[in-house]
Amino acid sequence: MRIGPTAVPSIPSSRLAASLALAFLALTLLAGAVRAxxxxxxxxxxxxxxxxxxxxxxxxxxxxxxxxxxxxxxxxxxxxxxxxxxxxxxxxxxxxxxxxxxxxxxxxxxxxxxxxxxxxxxxxxxxxxxxxxxxxxxxxxxxxxxxxxxxxxxxxxxxxxxxxxxxxxRTEIPAAEQLSLLPFKVSDLSGFKTVKTLVPGQAVILLDSDDEEAALAGSPYMLISIARISADQPNERDRIARQLANTIPGLREGRITSSEPMRIGGTAGYETRIEATSVKDDKPVTVVQWLRFGGGATLRIVAASARESWPEAFTRFRAVRDGINPR
CATH class of the missing domain: 3.40.1000.10 (Mog1/PsbP, alpha/beta/alpha sandwich)
Incomplete structure (x- = not known):
């Protein structure tokens, strides 16, 4: 018996190409099945x-x-x-x-x-x-x-x-995914770590932590929503702003300190400020409500924090507000 190198049968180039193509097709189909x-x-x-x-x-x-x-x-x-x-x-x-x-x-x-x-x-x-x-x-x-x-x-x-x-x-929905459902873009979260959807595609709340109760005790928060109201006439806006301000939850002994028109994002808006006490811990809090009018809907932003940390919190609130734009 002669022992030597094992002979490897040659494969015509056309058959080799066909074999490789079939192998590639099989891998592609398998990958498709995995994706499915x-x-x-x-x-x-x-x-x-x-x-x-x-x-x-x-x-x-x-x-x-x-x-x-x-x-x-x-x-x-x-x-x-x-x-x-x-x-x-x-x-x-x-x-x-x-x-x-x-x-x-x-x-x-x-x-x-x-x-x-x-x-x-x-x-x-x-x-x-x-x-x-x-x-x-x-x-x-x-x-x-x-x-x-x-x-x-x-x-x-x-x-x-x-x-x-x-x-x-899943335990939570990524913040970017939740924000993508809104009819407006939120480009700056200004340090807020948690985004929670209240009404899909209509309202979210921004928090510093997962503890929603902390917001009722004075931790900074922002509620951003679309209100299905319109205010075509300027003389209606103060009334609407005050009515909405009176519906903000978690407050007692609230007192509106100012309510006046302002331009927000280049469009007609309204700013209302409130001094109040938190229902949860009887802590003094300051609240701002911004309304941005347009078409048949109004962008409503409610932001609040403990009064002692208001200056720093207000800077963050404005950064978020100014980073909101229509899609």
């Missing part, structure tokens, strides 16, 4: 899941859809007590909300849940609803999948359960 199995959170939502192939996040809303066959996934954030109430009722064999009738225990990436097929507003002979109620202890999430007849073959029950089992609840 990534966890997705709709913009502004704390609830996310791994959508099935062809299911994408809704552009303007909290949920997912397959535009080809009209399958929809609706997401709703609820207080944790909503899950606790259903959990207790099921354990004690008491009545539960219609949406959770005949629910079964179900496990998700976020934790324990209940799955129900009780149906919903779109249920019927040609539509089936499968929904879960889940909680991470801080909030609850209701995730409902509406499966029309046209989508049933593409998404069998096991696939729907697999998607629901991937449901996750």
């Amino acid at each position: 199995n990534e966890l997705v959170y709709p913009t502004g939502s704390r609830i996310g899941l791994i959508p099935l192939q062809g299911v994408v996040a809704v552009k303007d809303g909290m949920g997912f859809e397959n535009p080809d066959n009209n399958l929809t996934v609706t997401l709703r954030e609820l207080p944790a007590s909503a899950f606790d109430a259903v959990d207790t009722a099921i354990k004690e064999r008491k009545s539960v909300p219609t949406a959770m009738e005949n629910a079964e225990s179900f496990q998700t990436a976020a934790g324990r849940a209940y799955l129900s097929r009780a149906g919903g507003p779109n249920s019927g002979p040609k539509n089936n609803r499968v929904a879960i109620l889940v909680s991470d202890g801080k909030i609850a999430g209701y995730v409902a999948v509406d499966i029309p007849e046209a989508a049933a073959k593409a998404y069998p029950d096991q696939a729907i359960r697999q998607m629901l089992a991937s449901t996750t609840i």
Whole structure:
């Protein structure tokens, strides 16, 4: 027997190129499959899941859809007590909300849940609803999948359960993501570390920490929102400014010290200042409200801090105000 170098059969260049192309295509398809199995959170939502192939996040809303066959996934954030109430009722064999009738225990990436097929507003002979109620202890999430007849073959029950089992609840939404939902840009946070959405796409609060109670005790905060009011006539603006100032929460013994028109961002505006006492700790606080009028809506900014730290806080407040512009 002759021992020598192992012969390597030659491959024609055309066959080699074809083989490499097929290998590249296989890798590309594999990468695509991996991307299809990534966890997705709709913009502004704390609830996310791994959508099935062809299911994408809704552009303007909290949920997912397959535009080809009209399958929809609706997401709703609820207080944790909503899950606790259903959990207790099921354990004690008491009545539960219609949406959770005949629910079964179900496990998700976020934790324990209940799955129900009780149906919903779109249920019927040609539509089936499968929904879960889940909680991470801080909030609850209701995730409902509406499966029309046209989508049933593409998404069998096991696939729907697999998607629901991937449901996750994130602890917080990045500040930039929350701000991206607003109809205006906030380019300067002036040192505020926490952004919390109060009404998606309409109102946020800026805080120095995660402790919202601290704001009621005098820690600086800013509430930025869109008020669906207009003030086309200058003589209406003082009345509107004072009325809105009287609705600011967390204050007692409030006294308006000034209320006057001013230009904000080159447009008509109004500044109202208030001296008050915080309800939480009876601490003297100073508050400023800015209104920036335009079209059928008004940008409203309410900022407050303990009176002892007002000069420094007011500088920060103005920096945020002056960095707000329409998209």
